[in-house]
Amino acid sequence: MTDTTTSAPAKTASHLDLTPQESEAGLDLDQLKQLVGLVEYDESTDRFPVTGWDAIVFVVGNATQAAQYYQSTWGMELVGYSGPETGNRDHKAFVLKSGSIRFVLKGAVSPDSPLIAHHAAHGDGVVDISLEVPDVDRCIAQAKAAGARVVHEPETLSDEHGTVRVAAIATYGETIHSLVQRTIDGQTYAGPYLPGYVARTSTFTKRDGAPKRLFQALDHIVGNVELGKMDEWVTFYNKVMGFVNMAEFIGDDIATDYSALMSKVVANGNHRVKFPLNEPAIAKKRSQIDEYLDFYRGPGAQHLALATNDILRSVDELRKEGVEFLDTPDAYYDDPEMRERIGQVRVPIEELKARKILVDRDEDGYLLQIFTKPLGDRPTVFFEIIERHGSLGFGKGNFKALFESIEREQDKRGNL
Numbered sequence: 001m002t003d004t005t006t007s008a009p010a011k012t013a014s015h016l017d018l019t020p021q022e023s024e025a026g027l028d029l030d031q032l033k034q035l036v037g038l039v040e041y042d043e044s045t046d047r048f049p050v051t052g053w054d055a056i057v058f059v060v061g062n063a064t065q066a067a068q069y070y071q072s073t074w075g076m077e078l079v080g081y082s083g084p085e086t087g088n089r090d091h092k093a094f095v096l097k098s099g100s101i102r103f104v105l106k107g108a109v110s111p112d113s114p115l116i117a118h119h120a121a122h123g124d125g126v127v128d129i130s131l132e133v134p135d136v137d138r139c140i141a142q143a144k145a146a147g148a149r150v151v152h153e154p155e156t157l158s159d160e161h162g163t164v165r166v167a168a169i170a171t172y173g174e175t176i177h178s179l180v181q182r183t184i185d186g187q188t189y190a191g192p193y194l195p196g197y198v199a200r201t202s203t204f205t206k207r208d209g210a211p212k213r214l215f216q217a218l219d220h221i222v223g224n225v226e227l228g229k230m231d232e233w234v235t236f237y238n239k240v241m242g243f244v245n246m247a248e249f250i251g252d253d254i255a256t257d258y259s260a261l262m263s264k265v266v267a268n269g270n271h272r273v274k275f276p277l278n279e280p281a282i283a284k285k286r287s288q289i290d291e292y293l294d295f296y297r298g299p300g301a302q303h304l305a306l307a308t309n310d311i312l313r314s315v316d317e318l319r320k321e322g323v324e325f326l327d328t329p330d331a332y333y334d335d336p337e338m339r340e341r342i343g344q345v346r347v348p349i350e351e352l353k354a355r356k357i358l359v360d361r362d363e364d365g366y367l368l369q370i371f372t373k374p375l376g377d378r379p380t381v382f383f384e385i386i387e388r389h390g391s392l393g394f395g396k397g398n399f400k401a402l403f404e405s406i407e408r409e410q411d412k413r414g415n416l
């Protein structure tokens with residue numbers, strides 16, 4: 001798999017340095033290259049340089065309980081908090097980490113919180129895909145010049161842990177990208193998340209034998225947009241943020257009898273941040289993207305792909321905790337054409353079949369992946385677990401198998 005940026009490697013820029021989050025997580029560059037397909041690129045010509053993910057911010061109906069669930073079931077670690085006890089009378093926010101990923105869960109405390117209207121419209125979901133950038137003002141100047149909507153002008157925030165500079169731009173639906181600059185004049189912010197948040201550790205104790213963590217890094221976040229809007233958002237990421245198009249393209253060649261989608265993928269220069277963008281395609285019945293758009297009441301983040309170096313272990317541990325994954329028919333694994341296409345992977349296919357883990361291969365290598373059922377009450381946001389072995393794709397070859405499985409679930413809900 002190739003893209004337009006990999007041909008001119010430039011080692012001068014610092015964009016491949018590990019972020020503080022990655023260093024803290026004990027990751028090294030080679031691991032990250034394997035985990036999420038990091039590449040080198042020339043940052044000097046980038047008008048909107050992005051270092052990587054900063055945080056994925058969810059609005060949920062009950063952040064207190066969700067924080068417990070993501071710790072106990074998903075092995076995340078509580079590191080920070082904001083709420084009434086810290087002077088935030090509007091909402092509670094719990095900061096959780098796993099590997100280099102930072103999740104923030106927000107739930108309204110005040111009956112007048114604006115989070116309540118957001119939650120009433122969208123249910124549990126991702127409100128902010130926050131990105132770490134080396135220069136907020138440069139990014140906002142570029143965003144304005146390219147016609148993006150700035151939802152928060154650049155602002156400097158400080159507390160006893162230091163200073164950050166933040167801003168935000170709008171993306172699809174009511175989703176935003178906060179832009180966070182954590183190093184100012186050589187000083188890196190040392191607090192647990194942002195000024196105003198306090199360090200918080202969990203009262204939750206992992207059971208004996210539980211792994212330290214179940215995933216190490218965030219690979220990609222998929223956005224679902226309305227029919228006919230995919231190319232508009234691809235252009236937005238190209239023009240506003242300088243993201244490049246990755247090769248994977250899914251057209252209406254990938255469709256079942258019931259539903260279809262179109263998908264294109266954009267990525268920042270170093271490929272830490274990858275956004276596949278889906279739109280529904282015309283089909284005999286309502287597609288899974290239509291179902292999402294109806295229940296999220298508009299475009300939004302569909303799934304977050306969590307990268308692991310041992311998907312078998314992660315899936316086994318998550319199943320023990322009661323996480324439900326999409327089913328894959330045995331026929332998928334027994335199909336001789338599929339076996340031929342996949343060839344040898346690191347474990348016998350029977351091991352994948354026993355866990356319903358999907359496998360896809362392209363010219364660069366292969367990947368293993370599995371998808372959870374929706375995380376909340378509405379059929380909207382879910383997780384993918386992914387283990388890459390050279391492949392820089394997203395599982396295109398699995399779409400048909402996946403669709404058929406998703407549709408069986410959709411049918412059970414009476415939404416097909």
Ligand SMILES: [Fe+2]
Nearest residue numbers: 222305384394
């Ligand atoms: Fe994915």
